[in-house]
Amino acid sequence: MSRIKRSFFIKKVIKPILFRLARKPGWLxxxxxxxxxxxxxxxxxxxLQHKIVGMPSTQLPLPSELILPLKQxxxxxxxxxxxxxxxxxxxxxxxxxxxxxxxxxxAPTSGFISAIDYQLAAxxxxxxxxxxxxxxxxxxxxxxxxxTDGKDLIDPDLPLKPLLFTHWQxxxxxxxxxxxxxAGICGLGGAGFPTAIKLxxxxxxxxxxxxxxxxxxxxxxxxxxxxxxxxxxxxxxIIQTIVGAQVCVIGIEEDKLEAIEAIQSAxxxxxxxNHPVSGLSVIxxxxxxxxxxxxxxxxxxxxxxxxxPMSGQRPSDVGxxxxxxxxxxxxxxxxxxxEPLISRVTTVTGSALxxxxxxxxxxxxxxxHLLQFAGCDSAALERLLVGGPLMxxxxxxxxxxxxxxxxCLLAASQQDIQSVDASSVPHRDCIRCDFCAPxxxxxxxxxxxxxxxxxxxxDSAVQNGxxxxxxxxxxxxxxxxxxxxxxxxxxxxALIHHEADSGESSTWRALFEKHQQRQADNVVAVQQxxxxxxxxxxxxxxxxxxxxxxxxxxxxxPTSHKSAEQIKREIEAAVARTRARKAELLSKADANKxxxx
Amino acid sequence: xxxxxxxxxxxxxxxxxxxxxxxATVLLALIPAAICYTWFFGIGFLINLAITSVLGLLIxxxxxxxxxxxxxxxxxxxxxxxxxxxxSFALPPGSPWWIAASGIFIASIFGKHVFGGLGHNVFNPAAxxxxxxxxxxxxxxxxxxxPGTGSYAEAPIDPLSAHxxxxxxxxxxxxxxxxxxxxxxxxxxxxxxxxxxxEYKFAAPARILMAEAEGFSVWDRQARTGWEMLALSFxxxxxxxxxxxxxxxxxxxxxxxMVLLLSTLFYQPGQEAIVGSPWLHLFSTSxxxxxxxxxxxxxxxxxxxxxxxxYGVLIGSVMYSxxxxxxxxxxxxxxxxxxxxxSPLIDExxxxxxxxxxxxxxxxx
Numbered sequence: 001m002s003r004i005k006r007s008f009f010i011k012k013v014i015k016p017i018l019f020r021l022a023r024k025p026g027w028l029x030x031x032x033x034x035x036x037x038x039x040x041x042x043x044x045x046x047x048l049q050h051k052i053v054g055m056p057s058t059q060l061p062l063p064s065e066l067i068l069p070l071k072q073x074x075x076x077x078x079x080x081x082x083x084x085x086x087x088x089x090x091x092x093x094x095x096x097x098x099x100x101x102x103x104x105x106x107a108p109t110s111g112f113i114s115a116i117d118y119q120l121a122a123x124x125x126x127x128x129x130x131x132x133x134x135x136x137x138x139x140x141x142x143x144x145x146x147x148t149d150g151k152d153l154i155d156p157d158l159p160l161k162p163l164l165f166t167h168w169q170x171x172x173x174x175x176x177x178x179x180x181x182x183a184g185i186c187g188l189g190g191a192g193f194p195t196a197i198k199l200x201x202x203x204x205x206x207x208x209x210x211x212x213x214x215x216x217x218x219x220x221x222x223x224x225x226x227x228x229x230x231x232x233x234x235x236x237x238i239i240q241t242i243v244g245a246q247v248c249v250i251g252i253e254e255d256k257l258e259a260i261e262a263i264q265s266a267x268x269x270x271x272x273x274n275h276p277v278s279g280l281s282v283i284x285x286x287x288x289x290x291x292x293x294x295x296x297x298x299x300x301x302x303x304x305x306x307x308x309p310m311s312g313q314r315p316s317d318v319g320x321x322x323x324x325x326x327x328x329x330x331x332x333x334x335x336x337x338x339e340p341l342i343s344r345v346t347t348v349t350g351s352a353l354x355x356x357x358x359x360x361x362x363x364x365x366x367x368x369h370l371l372q373f374a375g376c377d378s379a380a381l382e383r384l385l386v387g388g389p390l391m392x393x394x395x396x397x398x399x400x401x402x403x404x405x406x407x408c409l410l411a412a413s414q415q416d417i418q419s420v421d422a423s424s425v426p427h428r429d430c431i432r433c434d435f436c437a438p439x440x441x442x443x444x445x446x447x448x449x450x451x452x453x454x455x456x457x458x459d460s461a462v463q464n465g466x467x468x469x470x471x472x473x474x475x476x477x478x479x480x481x482x483x484x485x486x487x488x489x490x491x492x493x494a495l496i497h498h499e500a501d502s503g504e505s506s507t508w509r510a511l512f513e514k515h516q517q518r519q520a521d522n523v524v525a526v527q528q529x530x531x532x533x534x535x536x537x538x539x540x541x542x543x544x545x546x547x548x549x550x551x552x553x554x555x556x557x558p559t560s561h562k563s564a565e566q567i568k569r570e571i572e573a574a575v576a577r578t579r580a581r582k583a584e585l586l587s588k589a590d591a592n593k594x595x596x597x
Numbered sequence: 598x599x600x601x602x603x604x605x606x607x608x609x610x611x612x613x614x615x616x617x618x619x620x621a622t623v624l625l626a627l628i629p630a631a632i633c634y635t636w637f638f639g640i641g642f643l644i645n646l647a648i649t650s651v652l653g654l655l656i657x658x659x660x661x662x663x664x665x666x667x668x669x670x671x672x673x674x675x676x677x678x679x680x681x682x683x684x685s686f687a688l689p690p691g692s693p694w695w696i697a698a699s700g701i702f703i704a705s706i707f708g709k710h711v712f713g714g715l716g717h718n719v720f721n722p723a724a725x726x727x728x729x730x731x732x733x734x735x736x737x738x739x740x741x742x743x744p745g746t747g748s749y750a751e752a753p754i755d756p757l758s759a760h761x762x763x764x765x766x767x768x769x770x771x772x773x774x775x776x777x778x779x780x781x782x783x784x785x786x787x788x789x790x791x792x793x794x795x796e797y798k799f800a801a802p803a804r805i806l807m808a809e810a811e812g813f814s815v816w817d818r819q820a821r822t823g824w825e826m827l828a829l830s831f832x833x834x835x836x837x838x839x840x841x842x843x844x845x846x847x848x849x850x851x852x853x854x855m856v857l858l859l860s861t862l863f864y865q866p867g868q869e870a871i872v873g874s875p876w877l878h879l880f881s882t883s884x885x886x887x888x889x890x891x892x893x894x895x896x897x898x899x900x901x902x903x904x905x906x907x908y909g910v911l912i913g914s915v916m917y918s919x920x921x922x923x924x925x926x927x928x929x930x931x932x933x934x935x936x937x938x939x940s941p942l943i944d945e946x947x948x949x950x951x952x953x954x955x956x957x958x959x960x961x962x
Contacts (some may be wrong), residue, residue: 035952040610083920216610218733302952311953389610428616428669428674431716433895434845435614447900465951473608480614481716487606 003348008039009378011289019287026260026287029249032306034299036441037291039476043416044219044253052223053373054360055343056109057145060373062148066108066364066403068094069120073186075101078441080116080144087112089155091340094144094194097181103194104184107146108342109364110153116147120400126409143401146364155182168335171229173242176335180242189297189324190387192405195331198323199242201316203533206305207245208238208322211252211259212288214295216490217416220345221325223251223358225259226345229266232325235332236283237270250282250325251300253290260287261501263388292390293472299441311468312519317526319533327408346402350411352381361402366407368398376411384420385410389417390473404421418482428481436475436485442468446475450485453492458499461492463478469493524571531574538581601867616715620675622843626834627682627890633685639765640857648694649701658707664714671918676715680704683723683890687883687930688730688959692719692737695887699733700726701841720937721894724930830883844893847905848912852888853879863921872921887916887929897937904940905946910938 012033019027056062070077078095088094088107096103120141120212128498168176181196190208209232211223225232233250242249250267267283288294288303301320302308304529309318323331326344333339343364349356354375361370365382385392386406410416436446452461469489476485500512611960634642657677661668684700707729708717708722767773838844860878878884892898892912899908912932919928 037615266668308952313953316946383609385609387607390608392609392610416611418611425670429716430673431616431619431895432674432900433619433843434900435842437900437949438845441952443949444804445900445949445951448948464948465954467952468951471607473610476608476612478613480612480616480619482612482615484606486608490606504828556621 008291008341011039013063016287016289025264026252026254026285029284029286029304031286031303032289032497034289034291034303034441035438036474037293038439038477039291040477042223042290044347045218047217047219047347047358048185048223048226050355050357051359052227052345052358055121055362055365056150056152060359062109062152062362063365063369064152065114065142065366066111066146066148066362067118067120067366068105068108068146068364069141069397069401069403070095070105070563071141072105072363072404073103074191074394075099078105082113082144082183084113087312088146089153091154091338091342093340094146095417097184100197101194102338103196104182104185105144105261106184106342108364109146109148110151110345110434111121111142111146111148114147116142118143118145136272157501169241173244176238176242176351176405179332179335183330183340185330185334186326186404187324188326188330188341188404188407190296190391190407192403192404193299196329197320198316199239201243201314201321203319203537204243204245205247206318207236207240207243207248207321208320208323209239209248209250209283210295210300210322210324210329211250211263211408212295212300212353213256213258213291213407214253214290215390216292217313217349217410218388220347220358220407221290222256222259224329224345225256225325226254226262228329229259229262230269231329231332233263233270233283234336235328235330236323237322238331238335239321239328240283243480247281249286249304250283251288251292251304254287255290260285281553290317292474293470296470296472298470306319310522311465312516313522314525317523317530319530341404344402344404345381347408348369348411350381350385350406351413351415352377352411363404364401366399366401367395368482369399369574370402371411372410374411374579377413378442381411382414383410383412383417385417390477391471402428413554418550426552428482430481435478435479435480439474439475439478442470442471446485449492450483450488453488456492456495458492458496462496462511462515466492467496487490527546527571531578534578534581605916616674616676618935619843620679622841623679623838623890624675624682626837626841626843627679627686629680629830630686630827630886633827635776637826638690639761641692641769642685644683644694644765645688645690645692645697646767648697649685650678650690652698653677653681653701653705656702660705660710664710665747671714674715675795677705679696680722681711683886684726686886687723687727689738694769696730696734696737700730703729706847716759716896717790718896719895719941720934721891724891724933724937727930730926730936769789823884825880826879828882831885831889835885838889838893844889844895844904845905847902848893848898848909849888849904850890851909852913852916853884855910856884856888856917858919859914878917878920882920884916887912887933897940898941899940901944901947901949906945907943907947908936908940911939 016027016031020030020219053060070080076098080099082088082094082096086446087110088108092107093104095115097104118526124397126288150237171179177196180199181194185190185195187198211221211225211232213219223414223524236248236250239245250263252263263285267285271282271412288300293299294303295568296313298309298552301322305320307315307318307320309315309320315322330341330344333367334341343360344363345358346361347356347358351369355373356379357374368387371384375485384395384398385408386400386403387393387408387410388410389410392408392410430447430450432447434447439442440446442465447460449465449466449469453466466489471486471489473486474485479485496512601671626916631642631646652676654672657672658668661671681701681704684704685697688697688700704722704726708720708725712718835844835849838851840848857875857880860873860875863872864875865872886910892909899905915932915935916928921930926932
């Protein structure tokens with residue numbers, strides 16, 4: 001550990017400055033220093049030996065069954081629109097989004113629906129509300145089961161969308177966003193936030209494409225950037241057009257040399273092709289230090305822009321949007337190909353496998369199918385993780401499907417992870433060594449949070465910022481006492497949310513409301529700024545030449561409804577003003593476009 | 598919650614370090630000083646170390662058994678050995694065996710386990726034990742009976758020769774003296790056996806002036822240069838700890854910086870006998886072991902970087918004040934104990950402001 005930390009300052013601060021002064025390619029855009037972080041052994045090369053394996057292919061046939069949970073994202077469950085026994089074609093809609101905060105689900109291949117109410121085994125025995133979409137699948141999770149017929153047929157009657165979307169630049173942003181929504185895309189980086197909602201954010205100045213895949217073992221995004229850089233860049237361009245961002249930056253970790261080269265040549269190709277998209281600047285490349293967790297959304301935003309959203313704010317509230325490269329590619333495929341999100345690139349790796357590899361796998365493929373393909377040595381398999389060793393979750397049931405958010409399957413042997421036996425030994429007491437605080441990327445004080453969580457002092461825990469913890473696990477990774485710090489925080493967060501919901505503790509409730517009030521105040525301030533920016537933008541557009549853009553103001557931020565009535569009225573009035581402006585703008589823009597054509 | 602449960606949860610990665618690894622690093626960092634101490638002052642240190650280590654582990658095992666915890670798991674963290682080693686450095690090498698025994702008892706029981714064990718202690722166990730012994734056994738704790746430094750008239754005896762080792766054994770185990778056929782007569786000599794600083798303060802500057810007038814340099818003899826070499830070896834060990842990231846730089850730098858600053862400010866040429874020179878304050882006393890090894894005890898020091906700076910400044914100034922204006926013999930342990938009491942309050946004052954809590958940062962571009 002000492003060696004890891006010693007190279008820190010040099011890696012984080014001195015090297016970027018020197019490289020920038022030396023004008024090394026990729027280092028030209030200034031980057032900011034992320035507090036904390038650790039440098040674990042990357043272990044990514046093992047799965048990058050071969051190219052991405054497609055599915056179905058001669059190497060990797062279709063599994064006999066696909067299990068498609070209705071909720072693979074953050075938001076409401078999708079609603080099945082098929083019945084058992086029905087034949088579905090590839091790309092056919094099988095579960096429709098239940099409102100805006102949900103995503104569609106499509107058949108990854110052709111076959112018969114065998115069940116629409118298959119009860120999926122819980123991934124974790126204990127539901128942990130901290131990050132429910134990632135840490136556990138709810139025990140009551142239902143899934144659609146699709147019996148594949150091996151023909152992989154696309155519905156011949158389905159209108160061919162590729163024709164429709166060949167020239168995506170001519171579509172309005174609303175049409176493009178609707179296409180993304182129809183394709184059922186959610187964030188593929190791990191959180192699974194519905195992408196269409198993110199694309200509806202307004203007053204976005206900077207778009208960041210996240211190619212900083214910082215967790216050990218995971219190489220899916222890196223493989224994607226090596227092999228499909230052009231699609232990623234094009235997808236980034238589409239997203240940039242939809243949100244109207246002036247700047248688009250692709251952030252890649254400095255140690256992914258081949259990926260950087262591929263992306264650089266793709267950007268050069270784009271510039272050479274000189275796409276007729278006016279008003280958009282070039283896509284920039286920013287190299288970031290290979291430190292965990294620089295690939296976290298907030299962390300990457302901070303590194304690249306220096307902006308730090310306040311507690312309770314979304315990045316879009318401060319004019320920044322972040323999408324992973326996998327999402328950008330999914331958007332590209334949805335828009336230009338009409339292919340909904342039915343597959344994703346997943347790393348299948350770990351020392352228990354003979355052939356670690358990256359697979360473009362159909363959503364819903366049982367994990368066992370992939371393990372068999374990669375040659376799993378079940379004797380060496382210590383634990384199967386979905387995700388990396390730092391933020392992933394363990395699965396016991398090998399029939400667990402690959403979800404839209406599963407970026408890695410880690411068949412870990414003893415040399416990869418802590419031995420399972422360690423869980424039966426008690427951990428040592430905290431010796432207050434303070435190794436944890438310097439590595440926290442949110443600048444929390446982990447040991448204080450540990451004591452507060454352990455003694456369930458909810459009020460103090462909230463004051464010390466436990467709700468801002470991103471659960472990256474850096475503190476637990478350096479803890480010499482091997483305290484499962486993140487587990488304590490997660491339990492504490494669950495209790496905080498539970499008590500806030502049930503109102504068990506009135507003092508705590510008051511504090512939680514105060515916290516929410518603060519968040520709401522933040523949101524109000526942001527809305528104010530957003531409106532000002534919008535006003536500015538509208539003025540500039542009214543003067544002339546900007547392309548059509550959809551400045552939709554989203555008033556439904558989750559915390560704003562908690563604010564005082566007066567503030568609410570103010571926002572509503574402001575939003576109404578903005579909406580009126582927007583309508584005016586849209587009609588003007590349409591008139592301009594008609595005139596142009 | 599009496600037991601620390603391990604829950605199956607992320608992160609699953611192998612942890613980067615262990616408590617025993619950290620403690621072993623501290624022990625390794627103390628080895629240069631241990632060699633130095635033995636070289637200059639004889640095997641009395643090793644005898645003390647053996648007594649404190651064995652007894653300390655025994656007490657630890659009994660306490661863990663009484664508390665219903667897995668004994669070997671908790672002994673395995675090696676923290677008791679670190680305490681034993683630090684305490685042995687603080688004890689006079691020629692002190693009788695029961696001094697070391699009662700010292701480790703106080704350190705283990707009253708310094709650590711009454712508060713709940715490792716990590717929960719308010720005071721540094723070694724410093725607490727040392728100060729308690731100083732109050733309880735002032736004579737034994739301040740008279741440094743050293744082999745080979747009986748008086749100036751005699752030729753210096755090598756403390757590691759057979760004669761020196763025999764003398765050390767007799768000093769540590771007084772009953773040997775009665776059993777021995779040729780009892781070695783120990784001549785306690787205040788000037789020869791106390792730390793230079795204590796001498797400067799209490800033992801008549803006139804004697805030093807006299808010695809200097811006789812052409813005798815204070816730093817010539819083994820037991821004299823020993824103090825400086827020891828301080829340097831502690832500094833080397835401390836730098837190893839900082840390099841290995843076991844301790845942060847904040848506390849040592851502020852403690853040493855504060856002592857240096859104050860001793861320079863109050864330095865009066867010609868008045869060394871009263872206030873001492875900066876060199877004397879830094880290298881002829883226990884400032885180094887205090888700054889690098891005792892004050893940095895993580896459990897009893899504040900956790901934030903700002904807190905550590907405040908803590909170090911306080912220790913440095915209290916240390917110097919006790920030396921110059923107080924009336925206690927050794928100020929380091931006392932200063933650290935006093936400031937240990939403040940560290941929860943310092944922690945309370947210097948809560949880290951985490952990201953997202955402070956104002957929105959302005960864009961720099």
